[in-house]
Amino acid sequence: MDAQLAAQVVVLASFYSLVGTGYVLVYRASRVLNFANGELMMLAAYFFFSLAVLGQRLLPLTVLMALVLAAVLAAVIYLATVRPMTGYPVFSVVLMTVGLAIVLRGIAELVWRAQARYPLEALHLPNRPLTLPAGVTITAVEAAEVGAAIAFIGGILAFLRLAGIGVQMRAAADHPVLASQRGINIHLAFALSWGLAAVAAGIAGLAFAANVRLEPNIAEQGLRALAVPLAGGLTSIPGTVIAALIVAASENLAVRYADPLLAGVVPYFVILAFIVLRPWGLLGEKEELERV
Amino acid sequence: MRRILALLVVALLAGACGGGEEAVRPGASPVPSGEPYNVGAVAAITGPVASTYAPFTEGFRLYIRQLNARGGINGHPVNLVVKDSQANPSVAGALAKELVESNNAISVVMLGPSSNILPVLEQAKSAGAAVLSSTGCIDQQAPPDPDPLLFCTPLLAAGIGSHMATVVEYIAQQGGPGARVFLSALDIPSSRAIVEDATRRLQAKGLDARMVVVPNPPPPDLAPLARQGIDFGAQWGTGGAPEEATLALFQALQRQGWRGTWIGDPPLGYDDILERFKSDQFLTFFGVYPLAERKPFHGELEAAAREFGSAFPLPRLMYGWALGFMVESALRQCGWPCDRAKFQQAMNNLEVDYGAAGIWPAGAKLKFTPTDHIGQRYYRLYKWDGATNRIVPVGPWYRVEHTGKREVTVTTVGQQ
Numbered sequence: 044m045d046a047q048l049a050a051q052v053v054v055l056a057s058f059y060s061l062v063g064t065g066y067v068l069v070y071r072a073s074r075v076l077n078f079a080n081g082e083l084m085m086l087a088a089y090f091f092f093s094l095a096v097l098g099q100r101l102l103p104l105t106v107l108m109a110l111v112l113a114a115v116l117a118a119v120i121y122l123a124t125v126r127p128m129t130g131y132p133v134f135s136v137v138l139m140t141v142g143l144a145i146v147l148r149g150i151a152e153l154v155w156r157a158q159a160r161y162p163l164e165a166l167h168l169p170n171r172p173l174t175l176p177a178g179v180t181i182t183a184v185e186a187a188e189v190g191a192a193i194a195f196i197g198g199i200l201a202f203l204r205l206a207g208i209g210v211q212m213r214a215a216a217d218h219p220v221l222a223s224q225r226g227i228n229i230h231l232a233f234a235l236s237w238g239l240a241a242v243a244a245g246i247a248g249l250a251f252a253a254n255v256r257l258e259p260n261i262a263e264q265g266l267r268a269l270a271v272p273l274a275g276g277l278t279s280i281p282g283t284v285i286a287a288l289i290v291a292a293s294e295n296l297a298v299r300y301a302d303p304l305l306a307g308v309v310p311y312f313v314i315l316a317f318i319v320l321r322p323w324g325l326l327g328e329k330e331e332l333e334r335v
Numbered sequence: 336m337r338r339i340l341a342l343l344v345v346a347l348l349a350g351a352c353g354g355g356e357e358a359v360r361p362g363a364s365p366v367p368s369g370e371p372y373n374v375g376a377v378a379a380i381t382g383p384v385a386s387t388y389a390p391f392t393e394g395f396r397l398y399i400r401q402l403n404a405r406g407g408i409n410g411h412p413v414n415l416v417v418k419d420s421q422a423n424p425s426v427a428g429a430l431a432k433e434l435v436e437s438n439n440a441i442s443v444v445m446l447g448p449s450s451n452i453l454p455v456l457e458q459a460k461s462a463g464a465a466v467l468s469s470t471g472c473i474d475q476q477a478p479p480d481p482d483p484l485l486f487c488t489p490l491l492a493a494g495i496g497s498h499m500a501t502v503v504e505y506i507a508q509q510g511g512p513g514a515r516v517f518l519s520a521l522d523i524p525s526s527r528a529i530v531e532d533a534t535r536r537l538q539a540k541g542l543d544a545r546m547v548v549v550p551n552p553p554p555p556d557l558a559p560l561a562r563q564g565i566d567f568g569a570q571w572g573t574g575g576a577p578e579e580a581t582l583a584l585f586q587a588l589q590r591q592g593w594r595g596t597w598i599g600d601p602p603l604g605y606d607d608i609l610e611r612f613k614s615d616q617f618l619t620f621f622g623v624y625p626l627a628e629r630k631p632f633h634g635e636l637e638a639a640a641r642e643f644g645s646a647f648p649l650p651r652l653m654y655g656w657a658l659g660f661m662v663e664s665a666l667r668q669c670g671w672p673c674d675r676a677k678f679q680q681a682m683n684n685l686e687v688d689y690g691a692a693g694i695w696p697a698g699a700k701l702k703f704t705p706t707d708h709i710g711q712r713y714y715r716l717y718k719w720d721g722a723t724n725r726i727v728p729v730g731p732w733y734r735v736e737h738t739g740k741r742e743v744t745v746t747t748v749g750q751q
Contacts, residue, residue: 307550
């Protein structure tokens with residue numbers, strides 16, 4: 044694999060890892076496969092665009108505000124739609140997220156219309172190509188995306204392991220009844236999981252919008268990334284990262300050495316392969332299989 | 336809480352999916368009081384390709400609104416009913432049926448991907464209503480034996496053979512034999528057919544042309560595809576894919592340091608695209624005068640957008656506005672009363688003076704005949720000029736005309 048190809052794999056894997064982490068965080072907390080994850084990704088990017096249009100010119104602050112808005116929205120969605128469904132079959136909640144995805148996309152089309160937007164231009168910022176050693180070229184946004192993916196995923200792993208609320212989130216995810224009896228506010232923990240999931244997906248959305256374009260349909264890229272947590276294990280963030288590298292490498296190799304059209308098929312081929320060979324995913328838990 | 340949420344959802348869905356009738360707006364001009372001309376439109380204003388078709392539809396609506404505001408056609412308003420197909424062929428067909436049966440539409444305007452044309456035609460045909468496909472065209476519209484009820488009306492593109500004819504002509508002239516051209520298509524039948532046709536034409540002219548097909552929907556990162564173009568040594572790039580796929584590929588090429596020139600096909604003829612890139616690497620053909628040329632029709636469009644409101648940038652409304660001008664011409668030629676048969680007859684002999692309207696160069700007209708439902712198109716290449724910070728033309732207008740299904744003639748019409 045040449046250096047340019049390797050760089051492309053890392054960039055794409057960063058995108059998939061972030062979106063995949065969004066799926067995992069929600070699934071771990073509430074056992075819900077959130078089909079609106081791509082829409083949350085898209086909305087975070089629209090918040091970013093709107094803040095830029097409204098005159099917010101300081102990039103770090105714009106990014107931060109957009110991600111906070113996305114997190115708050117996700118937490119509110121949890122409290123307003125998922126929490127009231129406590130006790131319903133998981134299947135019902137998953138179906139609800141399908142409906143939620145349709146509604147969120149409809150809202151985006153109504154509010155921002157269906158035209159393509161370019162947030163970086165609203166901020167008057169260029170997306171310059173960076174030439175790295177070995178002649179590798181990636182853009183500034185792609186470099187930032189890789190850095191953000193490493194920082195966020197590393198940070199979230201540390202947070203879940205070391206921070207008090209992070210440990211409570213894990214406890215609530217592992218055994219909600221016991222956690223509740225120990226005085227943990229499980230709904231706060233779940234809402235926080237939804238919020239962090241929106242931040243993960245949101246970083247990917249911002250990067251995609253800044254690098255390519257922004258329109259309601261970028262939510263489909265989120266659905267496409269579902270292959271990654273399914274392959275990596277729906278409860279495992281490290282598994283998601285490894286699966287993201289596998290899917291990204293498969294896509295890039297297929298385009299380079301076979302047919303570009305395979306790029307659209309590869310993620311689903313990876314899902315099929317894992318369903319046959321290791322249905323619980325790379326680092327997932329076998330006991331979760333029934334729920335999936 | 337649940338009830339409020341449910342009501343909100345219902346309201347939003349109704350807003351997103353519902354169609355709408357153009358109200359006849361009272362204004363300073365005489366309010367049309369006669370019976371209306373009923374025109375239906377099946378438009379992909381939401382769904383996967385909405386970013387292309389929603390603004391197009393909006394431009395069309397704006398034209399009809401200002402037409403009604405200035406008195407309609409001899410006192411008869413145009414009652415335009417727009418229904419959202421979401422680009423789904425079966426939905427588009429069902430809506431066309433509804434328009435001709437329930438709304439009594441004398442004609443159905445189809446604003447969506449080419450895959451929606453035939454389902455709409457099938458339903459409209461049963462009622463004898465003409466279909467104006469306004470964003471893409473297919474071989475069934477080309478001479479010498481077009482479908483009697485199917486007309487190709489967009490100015491941003493025409494038939495498969497003519498879609499990239501000007502691009503081929505320009506690259507062949509500038510690049511010369513042996514020049515390497517990288518072409519992209521989206522993995523949908525119309526885009527593949529258009530780009531395969533252009534690739535063959537370039538190869539026939541002695542150029543080294545290579546086509547790549549972008550998966551549909553496009554993957555998040557087109558860098559691997561762009562790499563193929565760079566490895567190929569492409570000096571020129573072009574494509575017949577929808578905007579998002581084409582521009583994403585050009586950007587991916589740019590990001591990898593490509594130094595060639597991209598020639599955009601006419602569906603990329605929008606001021607905002609050139610203004611966005613501000614690059615001497617990206618030139619594109621326009622099917623109407625760009626907004627930068629400040630022709631009278633731009634002023635009328637701007638005034639209508641201000642009066643009636645529009646969420647879309649003006650350049651994106653131009654082609655829909657031009658469609659409105661064509662529909663008005665057809666209705667005027669149909670006269671009153673105008674039924675489906677008379678409207679079809681009017682379309683068969685339609686003459687649209689786009690030159691007089693300042694939409695095309697002076698003297699340029701679009702004419703349909705019973706054996707030609709595509710007619711002529713005029714295209715001109717424009718680029719961003721960094722020295723003057725404005726959009727400027729590159730060379731003369733090209734006149735493109737179908738002589739057969741995929742046979743075209745391309746002539747220049749002099750500097751305008």
